[in-house]
Amino acid sequence: MTLIKSISGIRGTIGGKEDESLTPLDIVKYTTAFADVIITGDNKKVVVGRDARLSGQMVNQLVCGTLMSKGIDVIDLDLSTTPTVEMVVVKEKAAGGIILTASHNPKQWNALKLLNAEGEFISAEQGADIIDKVKSSDFEYNEIDSIGSYELMEGTIDWHIDEIIKLSMVDVEAISKRNFTIAVDAVNSTGGIAVPALLRKLGVQNVIELYCEPTGKFPHNPEPLPEHLKDLSDTVLKNNADLGITVDPDVDRLAFVSENGDMFGEEYTLVAVADYVLSQKKGNTVSNLSSTRALKVITEKHGASYAASAVGEVNVVKMMKETDAIIGGEGNGGIILPELHYGRDALVGIALFLSHLAKCGKPMSHLKASYPTFIISKNKIELTPEIDVDSILTQLQEKYKKQPINTIDGVKIEFDEEWVHLRKSNTEPIIRIYAEGSTMRVADSLANKIKSNIKEMIS
Numbered sequence: 001m002t003l004i005k006s007i008s009g010i011r012g013t014i015g016g017k018e019d020e021s022l023t024p025l026d027i028v029k030y031t032t033a034f035a036d037v038i039i040t041g042d043n044k045k046v047v048v049g050r051d052a053r054l055s056g057q058m059v060n061q062l063v064c065g066t067l068m069s070k071g072i073d074v075i076d077l078d079l080s081t082t083p084t085v086e087m088v089v090v091k092e093k094a095a096g097g098i099i100l101t102a103s104h105n106p107k108q109w110n111a112l113k114l115l116n117a118e119g120e121f122i123s124a125e126q127g128a129d130i131i132d133k134v135k136s137s138d139f140e141y142n143e144i145d146s147i148g149s150y151e152l153m154e155g156t157i158d159w160h161i162d163e164i165i166k167l168s169m170v171d172v173e174a175i176s177k178r179n180f181t182i183a184v185d186a187v188n189s190t191g192g193i194a195v196p197a198l199l200r201k202l203g204v205q206n207v208i209e210l211y212c213e214p215t216g217k218f219p220h221n222p223e224p225l226p227e228h229l230k231d232l233s234d235t236v237l238k239n240n241a242d243l244g245i246t247v248d249p250d251v252d253r254l255a256f257v258s259e260n261g262d263m264f265g266e267e268y269t270l271v272a273v274a275d276y277v278l279s280q281k282k283g284n285t286v287s288n289l290s291s292t293r294a295l296k297v298i299t300e301k302h303g304a305s306y307a308a309s310a311v312g313e314v315n316v317v318k319m320m321k322e323t324d325a326i327i328g329g330e331g332n333g334g335i336i337l338p339e340l341h342y343g344r345d346a347l348v349g350i351a352l353f354l355s356h357l358a359k360c361g362k363p364m365s366h367l368k369a370s371y372p373t374f375i376i377s378k379n380k381i382e383l384t385p386e387i388d389v390d391s392i393l394t395q396l397q398e399k400y401k402k403q404p405i406n407t408i409d410g411v412k413i414e415f416d417e418e419w420v421h422l423r424k425s426n427t428e429p430i431i432r433i434y435a436e437g438s439t440m441r442v443a444d445s446l447a448n449k450i451k452s453n454i455k456e457m458i459s
């Protein structure tokens with residue numbers, strides 16, 4: 001059983017013992033602490049939404065009830081998406097929001113993703129305050145005359161879609177004229193509600209729905225990686241579809257399958273969308289240190305500047321604001337368009353990508369071939385309590401001290417045309433090892449070399 005406390009929220013497996021996994025007691029405690037930190041004035045409104053995972057309804061009732069017991073007026077979106085909740089927080093002028101989702105994690109996981117009044121993830125300082133309050137457990141709840149209210153708000157996904165359609169860069173006419181046939185794999189979560197609805201409003205008449213019932217019974221590992229998308233690839237080929245679309249359970253990550261059944265690549269989701277946005281509007285871009293250098297190449301081709309942030313949406317958003325970036329995100333298929341809101345949003349990513357594909361007039365595989373080729377090998381090492389991660393990273397810095405090294409988030413080491421980035425995950429007990437090269441063989445070779453170094457250090 002696992003409970004992880006980070007700036008990404010409170011994430012854990014359902015069941016087990018208090019403070020060792022995500023139990024009802026932990027849900028109540030962290031929700032209470034969030035209320036104490038986020039409510040600083042007269043605004044006592046909080047938005048709540050959830051993905052479709054099996055524990056969602058149980059967690060939702062605990063969170064909503066706890067917030068009400070703190071005198072907070074709850075706006076419950078029920079089944080929703082992460083970007084929808086983020087936008088509704090701003091629309092309703094709420095003090096904050098809570099999204100009940102463990103993103104790409106399997107069914108036994110759930111989490112509380114915590115938002116501020118801007119509909120953005122809370123700061124590291126606020127996260128630390130919440131953890132400290134739980135440690136002290138000095139909580140107080142309201143008496144009967146001052147408990148909060150509850151409102152179930154419907155139609156917010158449709159409103160979110162309408163806001164996307166209004167964007168000048170979204171070309172509904174061009175998309176409709178291409179008469180796309182599109183297959184959608186939504187892993188039986190809320191993407192099954194949102195993505196087909198978006199496609200139809202974009203003028204796509206031929207939508208093949210695969211795993212679009214929001215039952216929470218994930219038909220495969222919900223992380224949108226190539227090894228999990230064989231059914232989508234097969235469906236694209238079988239139906240002669242123009243492309244396949246997949247999202248994670250809370251609809252903030254986006255990946256595509258090309259018309260030939262090949263993976264477009266999560267890394268290239270942001271690259272392609274940024275290429276389109278920069279062709280329509282001048283501005284800068286941001287991604288994190290673990291994302292492909294292809295974005296930098298594309299950005300500079302458009303005469304703009306690229307910057308790399310520490311990993312984590314809150315860090316990407318911070319740097320986007322500092323550099324006035326007009327598009328940004330993460331190489332895991334996360335698209336952030338400030339014109340809509342500062343949050344990863346698969347739905348706006350779909351609308352922009354389809355506008356790009358429709359206007360270029362070529363098959364998806366041809367579009368992919370037009371971009372510089374870089375391949376990232378994504379690896380991980382499971383952590384045990386006796387492993388000293390900081391010591392390992394320090395030893396690696398010393399070993400490769402002659403190479404350019406970036407330490408703003410873990411350790412990133414440059415090797416001519418390749419790089420490797422090592423960091424401790426915020427959401428899982430692992431060290432992530434990402435390596436990029438011109439081919440998978442080159443990237444794997446570099447990653448394996450670093451893994452061997454680490455194993456030697458551990459032993």
